[in-house]
Amino acid sequence: MELIKKGAEAELYRIMYNGRPAVLKRRVPKRYRVPELDEHIRKTRTRREARLLERARRVGVLTPEVLSVDDKRMEIVLEFVEGERAKEYLLRTRDVGLMRKIGEMVARLHENNIIHGDLTTSNIILSPKGIYFLDFGLGAVSDSVEDKAVDLVCFEKSFIATHSDMAEGGWNAFREGYSAYSEADTVWKRVEQVKRRARYL
């Protein structure tokens, strides 16, 4: 198995699964957590990731197909998505047009009460078939304006840190795309409140 990435939370391997190129994502134990709690967290995130990937696809947001879920081994197997991550593409091109399209897709997730939980340009792959979203293990199904606002505040923070060279234009384009969501104005108002609160903490 060829290791793709050994992250803080998971190890990813490139594998073949029933003759198809695939990715095995295994959530590894964290030694600083109490073992029972650690197992609970990994199990929850494994199941949640599979569930949300499928839910997102049903509402028309591209995600890798879930080929298998094993919540004892804490593994999921995903279709391998060929392409470049949005992170590297944007660092190379500063293409604000992509940020608008990403905004439209996040609008669609939120319109359908899907919170991604870890929006970053590393969790988006540009394939010839379109824009794929990955890494839903911290996501949720929620109709709360607060949850949607927090999703955006986190994305903005990571976007500005990674793409400071296009932060303003990129984020404005994202906002334009996100306005496809009927409740976008309400969410942006809450974004301001969340940020004000965060400054007091």
Ligand SMILES: Nc1ncnc2c1ncn2[C@@H]1O[C@H](COP(=O)(O)OP(=O)(O)O)[C@@H](O)[C@H]1O
């Ligand atoms: N289905 C997939 N197809 C292709 N590459 C993937 C796939 N899933 C993950 N990757 C690659 O592995 C990296 C880490 O995967 P991710 O699910 O985001 O795990 P982590 O929780 O460690 O961030 C991604 O940024 C991407 O480059």
Ligand SMILES: [Mg+2]
């Ligand atoms: Mg990730």
